[in-house]
Structures are given as C-alpha cells and as structure tokens.
Amino acid sequence: MRTNYKRWVIVTLLIPLVIITCVGGFNYYIDPLWTFSHVNKLNTSQDSFNERQQKTNIVTYREFDYDTLLLGSSRTTYINQHDFMGLDTFNYALSSMSIQEYNDYIEYAKKENKKEFEYIFIGLDFYATNKNREMIEDPQIYINKANEFMYRFKNLISVDLLKQSIENAKSSSAEDQYFTRSYNRENVATAKVAEGEEVKKEIEKTVESYRESVYGPGYEYNDDIKKIFTELKENNPNTTFIVYTTPVTSQLFNLLYEENRLQDYNQWISDTVEVFGSVYNFMYTNSITSDSSNYYDGHHFYPDVGTLIAHKIINHENKDIPEDFGVLVTDDNLSEHLNFVERTLTEP
Amino acid sequence: MLFNSFEFIFIFLPFVFFVYMFLNKRKLTILAKVWLVLSSLFFYSWWNVLYLPLILSSMIINYLIGKKLGKTDSLNSSRKPILIIGIVLNVGLLGYYKYSDFFIENVNYFFSTNIPLLNLVLPLAISFFTFQQISYLVDAYRNETKEYDFLNYALFVSFFPQLIAGPIVHHKEMMPQFESKRNKFINYRNIALGILIFSIGLFKKVAIADTFALWATEGFDNTEVLTFFEGWIVSLSYTFQIYFDFSGYTDMAIGIALLFNILLPINFNSPYKALSIQDFWKRWHITLSRFLTHYIYIPLGGSRKGKRRTYINIFLIFLISGFWHGAGWTFVFWGSLHGIAMVVNRYWQTLNIKMNVVLAWFITFNFVNLAWVPFRAETWGDAVKVWSGMFGLNGFNLPIIGVVDGNLNFVVDYLLQYDLLFTNNIAVVYIFIFGLVSVLVKNSMEFSNTNILNWKYVSFTALILTYAILNLSKLSEFLYFNF
Numbered sequence: 001m002r003t004n005y006k007r008w009v010i011v012t013l014l015i016p017l018v019i020i021t022c023v024g025g026f027n028y029y030i031d032p033l034w035t036f037s038h039v040n041k042l043n044t045s046q047d048s049f050n051e052r053q054q055k056t057n058i059v060t061y062r063e064f065d066y067d068t069l070l071l072g073s074s075r076t077t078y079i080n081q082h083d084f085m086g087l088d089t090f091n092y093a094l095s096s097m098s099i100q101e102y103n104d105y106i107e108y109a110k111k112e113n114k115k116e117f118e119y120i121f122i123g124l125d126f127y128a129t130n131k132n133r134e135m136i137e138d139p140q141i142y143i144n145k146a147n148e149f150m151y152r153f154k155n156l157i158s159v160d161l162l163k164q165s166i167e168n169a170k171s172s173s174a175e176d177q178y179f180t181r182s183y184n185r186e187n188v189a190t191a192k193v194a195e196g197e198e199v200k201k202e203i204e205k206t207v208e209s210y211r212e213s214v215y216g217p218g219y220e221y222n223d224d225i226k227k228i229f230t231e232l233k234e235n236n237p238n239t240t241f242i243v244y245t246t247p248v249t250s251q252l253f254n255l256l257y258e259e260n261r262l263q264d265y266n267q268w269i270s271d272t273v274e275v276f277g278s279v280y281n282f283m284y285t286n287s288i289t290s291d292s293s294n295y296y297d298g299h300h301f302y303p304d305v306g307t308l309i310a311h312k313i314i315n316h317e318n319k320d321i322p323e324d325f326g327v328l329v330t331d332d333n334l335s336e337h338l339n340f341v342e343r344t345l346t347e348p
Numbered sequence: 349m350l351f352n353s354f355e356f357i358f359i360f361l362p363f364v365f366f367v368y369m370f371l372n373k374r375k376l377t378i379l380a381k382v383w384l385v386l387s388s389l390f391f392y393s394w395w396n397v398l399y400l401p402l403i404l405s406s407m408i409i410n411y412l413i414g415k416k417l418g419k420t421d422s423l424n425s426s427r428k429p430i431l432i433i434g435i436v437l438n439v440g441l442l443g444y445y446k447y448s449d450f451f452i453e454n455v456n457y458f459f460s461t462n463i464p465l466l467n468l469v470l471p472l473a474i475s476f477f478t479f480q481q482i483s484y485l486v487d488a489y490r491n492e493t494k495e496y497d498f499l500n501y502a503l504f505v506s507f508f509p510q511l512i513a514g515p516i517v518h519h520k521e522m523m524p525q526f527e528s529k530r531n532k533f534i535n536y537r538n539i540a541l542g543i544l545i546f547s548i549g550l551f552k553k554v555a556i557a558d559t560f561a562l563w564a565t566e567g568f569d570n571t572e573v574l575t576f577f578e579g580w581i582v583s584l585s586y587t588f589q590i591y592f593d594f595s596g597y598t599d600m601a602i603g604i605a606l607l608f609n610i611l612l613p614i615n616f617n618s619p620y621k622a623l624s625i626q627d628f629w630k631r632w633h634i635t636l637s638r639f640l641t642h643y644i645y646i647p648l649g650g651s652r653k654g655k656r657r658t659y660i661n662i663f664l665i666f667l668i669s670g671f672w673h674g675a676g677w678t679f680v681f682w683g684s685l686h687g688i689a690m691v692v693n694r695y696w697q698t699l700n701i702k703m704n705v706v707l708a709w710f711i712t713f714n715f716v717n718l719a720w721v722p723f724r725a726e727t728w729g730d731a732v733k734v735w736s737g738m739f740g741l742n743g744f745n746l747p748i749i750g751v752v753d754g755n756l757n758f759v760v761d762y763l764l765q766y767d768l769l770f771t772n773n774i775a776v777v778y779i780f781i782f783g784l785v786s787v788l789v790k791n792s793m794e795f796s797n798t799n800i801l802n803w804k805y806v807s808f809t810a811l812i813l814t815y816a817i818l819n820l821s822k823l824s825e826f827l828y829f830n831f
Contacts, residue, residue, distance in 0.1 A: 004801050005536035012543055015810035020817060154354035159818040 024156040030165035035061045035152035037185065045171040045182045048189070049164060051077065051094045052142045056108070058187060059092070060146040064112045066090040071105065072123025073097045075246040075299060077181065077189045079123070079306035085316050087119060091187055096137075099128050099228050103235060104139035116236060121313065122243045126256065126283065127214045129268050131222035180296075190303060194296040203251050206298025210252060215259040221267055229275040243272060244280035244313050244326075248299040250289045257345040266338050269329060278330045280313050281337065285344040286324040349394040351546075351600040352553050352820060360391065364508075365607055372532035380532070381499050384608075388508035392472065399471040402441075403506070409437060410481040411501045417485065418494040427489060434485040442478045445470055450675035473512045475672060477505055479639055484519045486643055493520040500526065509604040513597050515615040515635040522610070531609035541796060542606030544809050548792040549599025551812040554819050556782055557593035560585040563775045567737075568730050577747040579737020581775045586724045587717045588782050591620060594633070599792045613638075614793050620716075620786040623708040625689040628716060636672075640665045662694060663687035678722040678731060685719045709787075747773060 028036065030043045034054045048054060058064070068089040070081060076093035092105055102122065110116055127133070145151065155161060171178035177192040184190075194202060233241060256265055265283075272279045288294050294305050311318040312326045329337045349356050364387040371380035393400045413434040420427050449465045456463055484504070487493040495501045504522050505511075525531055567574055567582025574582060595616040605612045615634050622628035629637050645665045651658040663684075670683015703711075718735070725731035736742055798805075 005540045008540045008801055008806060009536055009543060012540070012806050012809045012813075015806075016814040016817060019814050023818060149355055150359075154358075155821050157354065157817060158821040159815075160822050162818075 020157050023159065023162050024153075027156040027158065027161045027165050030168050032161060032164040032168050033152070033155055034058050035155070037062045039185045042169040042172045044184050045174070045178060045190075046168050046184070047164065047171065047179045048077070048095070048181050048183055052137060052139070053145065054183075055092055055094065055187070056105075056139075056142045056146045057152070059090075059109055059112045061152055064090070064109075066109075066113060067117060068119040068121065069106060069109055069117045070121045070123070071097065071102055072121075072246065073125050073128070074181070075125065075248075075301065076123035076306075078191060078301060078303045079310050080188050080303055082186070082188065083307045083310035084121070084314055085311075087314065089119075089121070091189075093123060097128075098133065098137075099124075099222075099225060101137065101139050102228070102232055104143070106232065106236065108139070108143050110236075117239050119240050119242060120232075120236065122241065123246050123309075124243055124268075124272065124279070125246050126248075126261075126265060126268060127210070129222050129225060129264065130214065130218070131220040131224075132218050188303075191296055191300065193302070199292050199296060202297035203249055203292060203295065204298075206249075207251055207255050210255055210298070211259065215255055215261050219259075219261065219264070221264040225268070226271045226275055229272065233275065241276050242280070242313055243276050243278075244309060245269070245272075245283040246299075247282035247286070247289045247301060247305065247309075247325075249292060249295050250285045251292075252298040253283060253285060253289060254345065262342060262345065265341075269338060270334060273329055273331060273334055278328055280309075280326050281329050281341075282309060282312075282326050284327075284341045286326075287322040288325045349391050351597065351604070352550055352816075354820060355394075357817065357820075360387075361604065361607075368608065369534050377532060378499070381503055381526070384508075385499065385502045385506055388503075388506040388511060391508040392506065392511060395472045396469070402471050402474075403477060406438075406441060406477065406481065407502055407505050408498075410434065410485060410505075411495070411498050413437075414485055414488040414501070415496055417488040418491075418496065431485055431489040435482055438478045438482050438485075442474055444468075445474055447671075447675045476514050476516060477511065479636075479672075480516050481505060483516070483639055483643055487519060493518070493523075495519060495523070507605070507610070509601040509608075509610075510612055513594070513601070514633075515598060515601065515613050516639050517613060517635065521613065525610050528609075533609075535609050538606045538609050540800060542603040543813075544603070544795055544800060544805065545599050545606065545792050546603025547809050547813040547816065548795075549596040549601075549603060550816040552592040552596030552599065554816040555812075556778075557589050557596055559778060560589035560592065560775075560782075564589050564724065567734065568724055569726065572733075573742050574733060574737030575742050575747065576737060576740040576744045579734055579739075579742075581747055581773070581779065583717055583721055583734055583738055584779045584783070585775060587620075587720050588779065588786065590720065590724075591616075591786060592782070595791075602793070616791065617793065618786065618791045620713060620783075621709070622712050622716075623705060624712055625686065625693045625715065628712055629686075629690070636669065640669055644668060659691045659694065662690045666690060673723070678725055678728065682719055682723040685715075685722075689715055689719075747775075 029038075029040065031038065032046060032049075032054075034046070035057045046054075066088045068084060068087040070076065070079065070084075070089055070091045070093060072079075072093040074093070074095040077091065077095070079091060079093070081089040081091040090109065092109060094101070094105075106117075106120065148154075167178075171182060177190060180192045182190050256262060269279060269281060282288070288301070288305055288308070294301050296302065308318065308321045308325060310316075312321055327333075327337055349360060351357075364384070368380050368383055368387075371377070371383055389400060389404075392403060413430060416430055417427060417434075420430070445468050448468060452463050452465055455461055484493065484495075484501075488495070495504070500523055501519075503526060504517075504519050507522070510517055564582060564586040567578060568586070571578070571582075598615040602612045602615075613635055617631040617634065619628055619632035622631055645661055648661045648664065649657055650661060653661075664687070666683045666687030667680065668683070669686070670679045670681070673679045673683070718738070721734045721738075722728075722731040725734065
C-alpha cells in the first residue's frame with residue numbers, strides 16, 4: 001500500500017512538473033517579458049504588450065551600460081537607438097508616456113546604469129500637456145514588479161505568457177510584419193506598413209479621436225510643465241538635455257488650430273525653450289508631415305522618419321533630411337518661428 | 349507569503365518539508381521542531397518583518413500566563429485574575445491594531461471632535477493568533493491543557509499552514525500530533541491526500557474565486573448603478589468568491605499540514621448545502637463557530653438560563669463575530685443579520701413545523717447571499733446600490749457586467765466558439781456551474797475517506813494542479829497602446 005501511495009505521489013507530481021517545465025522552457029526560449037537576452041529565430045519579433053514592464057525588465061536584467069537615454073511616447077519608440085551615431089543610447093520611450101513619468105524612469109535607469117547619463121533626449125508630445133489627462137501610470141508599479149523575488153523565473157510558468165510566446169513565435173516566423181509594433185532583441189521597433197486608403201482612414205480616425213478626447217473641451221494646459229522640466233534638470237545637473245517635438249501628420253496638426261489650441265502650443269514651445277534653452281521642433285507643416293506615406297496613422301511615423309529625427313538632433317549629416325524638416329528653436333528665433341508656424345496654419 | 353505564490357510552492361514548502369523530515373529521520377526531533385518554528389516565523393515575516401516582534405512577544409506573554417495558570421492550584425483564587433489579565437492583553441492588542449481607527453472615527457462623528465486617526469497597518473493574522481491564544485489560556489485555566497515547553501507552544505501558535513487564516517486550532521488537538529513518533533516520518537498516504545486537497549484548494553482560489561472576484565469588484569467598486577440582473581450577478585459572484593476563496597485557502601492549509609502528518613480540523617463542510625441558518629453555521633468557518641460557542645456562548649450561560657437569555661446570547665455571539673470579521677458598521681450589521689436569523693431559526697424549531705427541503709435551502713441560501721452584500725461593500729452606499737439592483741429598483745435591462753470580454757477561461761471560450769452555451773454572459777455561466785458544484789458535489793474533506801489510488805484521481809489532481817500553477821501569474825497588458 002505504501003508503495004502504491006508513493007507511486008501515486010511521484011506520478012501526480014511528475015505530470016505537472018513535465019508540463020510546467022515545457023511551458024517554462026518555451027517561454028524562456030521566446031522571452032516575451034524581455035528578462036533575458038538570448039536571440040533565436042523564434043524570438044526576433046516581439047509584441048510590445050506592455051512596454052513599461054518590458055523595457056523596465058531590460059533595464060533590470062540585461063547588461064545596462066549606456067551614456068544616453070531616450071524618452072518619449074509610442075511615437076519615439078520608432079526611433080532606432082542605434083541611429084544616434086557615436087552615442088550609446090537606450091530607448092526607454094513608452095506608449096502614452098506622460099511628462100510626470102520621466103523622473104522616476106530616469107532615476108531608475110541611472111541607478112541600474114550605475115552612473116549619470118551624458119545626454120538625455122526627450123521626444124515631447126503636445127497631447128501630454130493636457131492637465132486633465134487621466135492616463136498616468138505610476139512607474140514604481142513596474143519598477144517594483146521587476147524587482148520582485150525570482151521575478152524573471154516565476155513569470156515563465158504562466159499560460160498567459162505561453163499565449164504571448166506563441167504569438168511572438170508566429171511573428172518571428174512570419175514574412176510580413178505581424179504586430180502593429182514589433183521589437184527585435186536589440187530594443188529596436190518596427191511598424192506595420194499601411195497602404196494608401198488604409199492610411200487615409202487611419203488618419204481620419206486619429207483626427208476624430210483627438211478631436212473628441214485630446215484637443216476637445218476637456219483640454220487644459222498644464223502650468224506645472226515648466227516646474228516638472230526644471231526638476232528634471234536639477235536632478236541631472238551633469239547631463240545635457242536635448243529635447244524635440246514629435247512630428248504628427250499635418251491633418252492632425254491642423255486640428256490643433258481648428259480646436260483653438262495654438263496659444264497652448266505656443267506656450268508649450270516657449271516653456272520648453274525657457275527651461276532647456278532650445279528645442280528641435282518637428283511639429284508643424286513641413287514636407288515630412290504633409291506626406292502621409294511617412295505615417296501609418298495620424299501621428300505614428302515610420303522608423304525611417306525616426307532616423308531623420310535622430311540624425312537631425314545630433315547634427316549627423318544625412319542628405320535625406322529635408323531642409324524644412326526640423327527647426328532648432330531658441331530664445332533668439334522663438335517669436336519668428338511661432339509666427340512662421342501660425343502662418344502655415346492660417347495662410348492657404 | 350501566500351500559499352498561491354511561486355515562492356511558496358516551489359521553494360519554501362519543499363525546502364521546509366525535506367529539511368523537517370530529514371532532521372526527524374536523524375532523530376533530531378527538537379531541532380526539527382526548531383526548524384518548523386523558524387520556518388513559520390520566516391513565512392510570517394515575509395509579509396512584513398516589522399510585525400515579527402509583535403507575534404513573538406504575544407507568544408511569550410501568553411506562554412508565561414498559560415504556564416502560570418497550569419502551575420497554580422485549581423483552588424487558588426489568583427487563577428481567575430491571571431486569566432482575565434491574559435484575555436484583556438490579547439483583546440487589547442487586537443483592539444489597538446484592528447479597532448482604534450474605527451472608534452476614533454465614531455467618536456469624531458458623534459462628538460464632533462477631530463482626533464487624528466492612527467492609520468495602523470493591521471498585522472497579518474492577528475485576529476487568528478489572538479483567538480487561538482485566548483482559547484489556550486481558557487483551556488489552561490480549565491485544566492484541559494498544559495504546556496511548559498516554549499518550543500511546543502511556539503509551534504502550536506506559529507505552525508505556518510494555519511497561521512494566517514486558520515483553521516483556529518486547540519492546543520490539546522495539535523500537540524499530541526506533534527509529539528507522536530509516527531508523525532515524524534514520511535507518510536505517503538498523507539502526502540497523497542495532502543497534495544490532492546492542496547490542489548483542490550489552489551484550483552478553487554486561482555481558477556474560481558479570482559474569476560468571480562472580477563465581477564464582484566466591477567459591481568461593488570466600479571459601477572454606479574446596477575440593474576436587476578447585474579445586482580444578482582454581482583451579489584452571487586461575491587457569494588461564490590468568498591466561499592471558494594476562503595474554503596480554498598483552508599483546503600490548502602489542511603493539505604500542507606497533512607504533508608507534515610498533522611490533521612487540521614475541518615473548517616468548511618459544503619455550507620451552501622445548508623437547510624437552515626443554524627445548519628449554515630455548522631458548516632461555514634466551523635472552527636470560528638466552535639471558538640465562539642466554547643469561549644463566549646457557553647460562558648455567557650448558553651441555553652441554560654431560559655429562552656430569553658438564550659436568544660440574547662445567540663445574538664451576542666453573532667454580533668461579536670461580525671465585529672471580529674472587520675472594524676466597520678457594515679460588518680456589525682452583517683453579524684446582526686445572522687444573529688437575528690439564528691434567533692428566528694431557534695424560535696421556529698420550537699414550533700415543530702417541518703419545512704419543505706427545497707424551500708428551506710432556498711430561503712437559507714438567499715438569506716446568506718443577501719447578507720454577504722454589506723459584508724463585501726466598502727460603504728453603506730455600495731450595499732444599498734447592490735440591493736437596489738437586486739430588488740429591481742433600477743430596471744431590468746440585460747446585464748453588461750459579466751459579458752464576454754475576450755479574457756476567458758479556455759473551456760468557456762471553446763463552448764462559446766461553437767455556440768454551446770445559452771448565454772454569452774460568462775458570469776451567468778460561472779454562477780450556474782459553480783452554484784451546482786457547491787451544492788451537489790462532495791467537498792474536498794470528503795476525499796479523505798475515498799480510495800484515491802487510481803488513475804482518475806491521479807489525472808484529476810495533476811490536471812487541476814497544473815492549471816492552477818500555470819495561472820498563478822497573469823500578464824497585465826497596457827491598454828493605451830496607441831498614444
């Protein structure tokens with residue numbers, strides 16, 4: 001009888017153990033949470049289902065030694081961190097990243113980097129200036145989670161993660177882009193390409209959505225922006241900040257004027273210049289923003305445009321950068337530039 | 349540390365078990381006990397090490413008082429004051445941590461004062477270890493138990509399977525088991541039963557209770573108005589959530605203790621099968637009812653002092669039970685509802701009228717379901733909101749809560765895909781299935797007397813254990829992808 005019970009125990013525990021090992025093994029092989037660094041043919045195209053967690057996991061678990069940090073929203077995720085020639089850059093841009101989140105992620109990245117950054121690049125988005133914006137996620141949730149006991153191992157044993165691993169494996173095996181945004185193991189994002197009519201529809205959708213929920217009556221300029229930017233500078237006295245505005249399609253930019261937000265836009269550019277001394281402004285009507293083939297929706301540009309932005313702000317010579325794309329705005333040309341932007345909106 | 353966590357299942361439990369059995373095998377029985385106590389204190393401290401001194405000092409003081417009671421002659425007049433001091437210290441500790449802010453809030457409200465709240469964090473398990481130690485002191489006073497060894501006493505209080513959420517055990521039922529030589533060796537029958545009961549408990553918690561929790565939370569905390577169907581979906585979701593959650597936790601505790609050859613008392617005996625409210629309380633949180641009966645109801649006179657006093661005593665213990673469950677008027681109200689129902693039930697028994705079994709079950713279950721509403725509600729407003737929905741005060745529109753949201757259990761997902769369900773409201777399907785399970789299926793404790801040595805039980809246990817473990821960790825998606 002004793003032997004029977006012993007056999008019962010062994011078999012009953014062995015079955016889950018085998019299944020769990022297989023699930024954990026496959027999840028490890030694919031690594032959708034980005035807690036390991038191995039590369040194989042099934043994990044080179046990863047879904048970014050939660051960049052806050054995934055990129056914080058990279059910071060926590062991979063070798064983290066950089067001199068430059070790049071922050072921003074999903075628009076900035078499409079800038080290849082290797083395009084900042086001569087700099088060792090980590091792209092810590094996150095979907096819907098708020099201005100209020102910057103400090104915590106910078107501090108955490110500094111801690112893991114074990115030194116201050118020489119440069120911090122920030123891609124600024126006008127929608128984030130809305131004081132009444134609700135989508136603000138506490139960075140500490142993700143930082144604490146990444147530092148939980150045995151985090152990288154215990155999460156492997158999960159059927160939820162298995163589903164994600166299967167999707168990532170499909171994506172990596174597919175010839176075409178599988179997810180809207182995919183990452184390779186080098187933290188470089190690619191976008192799903194949309195064709196003519198599809199892009200047009202997506203741009204219309206974006207414009208309508210921004211009209212309702214972003215630039216509409218619920219918008220109020222956040223007067224704390226200067227204070228938040230100033231704190232960032234004070235917390236990083238030995239770091240050079242280089243900030244830029246993200247280029248949205250001219251259709252979406254025009255909406256800003258239609259919804260009477262031009263004054264807030266001017267305030268935003270002025271505040272940024274006041275704190276940082278300068279800003280590279282890409283958010284106005286120019287040859288990139290007027291060409292919808294550079295976008296897959298109303299505000300997400302393709303990585304090729306990201307390369308132009310990167311090269312422009314580090315002054316890397318690139319003949320593909322159109323002359324009218326990007327203006328370095330300082331105190332000296334602030335009024336002139338804002339007048340120019342207004343003219344592009346008001347004059348046909 | 350929670351039983352349903354990776355670190356407990358894969359690291360703590362196997363490590364503690366093997367070292368304990370190894371030390372016993374080497375006849376290092378004292379060291380084995382020390383190991384179990386230290387492991388239990390580590391288990392407790394994992395949550396917040398700051399409260400370790402609290403449980404330690406509580407254990408030391410109660411041990412000393414118990415020892416004094418044990419060594420004092422039965423006729424000695426100082427025994428009763430010693431016991432009273434002990435009880436006051438325990439109740440005072442619980443009162444300080446659990447009820448201070450509740451009393452301050454009420455004083456501020458009724459006397460328009462502005463006394464600042466203490467905002468104390470409730471130490472884990474304080475309600476349980478306080479009651480357990482009070483029972484020990486009373487048993488020592490009644491000469492029903494004696495303990496002169498601090499190590500044994502520490503093991504009795506801190507034994508990790510029952511430390512956090514019970515069952516509330518008696519010293520006299522635990523210590524002989526720890527002392528038994530037979531229990532110091534690996535017993536594969538106990539391990540097999542332990543694994544089976546633990547797996548059932550883990551499955552109840554992870555697969556059932558946590559799913560019901562989604563709809564209960566949605567209705568109680570995140571929805572402003574509930575329609576008739578939503579009111580019932582939300583209240584029934586909580587009714588099943590609390591049952592599968594608490595009984596699941598108890599099953600896990602019983603299963604883990606069995607690995608160490610310790611048999612913990614039954615705590616849940618299919619309570620939703622109850623045919624009267626008295627029957628319900630003989631089946632729900634049995635060890636709490638046992639405590640309240642032995643240490644409050646009987647000392648108050650029980651049923652020995654006439655009908656009126658009996659009714660008052662019954663009502664009082666349920667009032668105390670309500671207050672023990674939480675420091676708030678909604679808990680007091682819940683306790684009072686059950687107290688009144690018990691009094692009515694007792695009176696009904698004197699009429700000698702036999703009620704139809706189905707009607708008896710229907711009334712009992714629905715009363716329990718209605719009464720859980722204030723127990724779960726964060727505020728009176730939330731309780732009224734759910735009741736208003738249940739009584740149709742907000743109309744009869746089809747429910748939004750519980751409708752398919754793409755995050756489904758794979759079985760239900762499959763059934764829906766092939767149109768094999770009568771509704772697309774997953775909450776309704778869950779309530780239907782697990783309502784039947786809680787009423788018709790035998791409970792986990794009944795497996796103890798079943799022959800499990802067959803493939804049916806091997807595959808059943810392996811399946812639910814695998815499912816539960818693979819669902820311990822959930823991915824949280826970021827919803828605002830495109831900004």
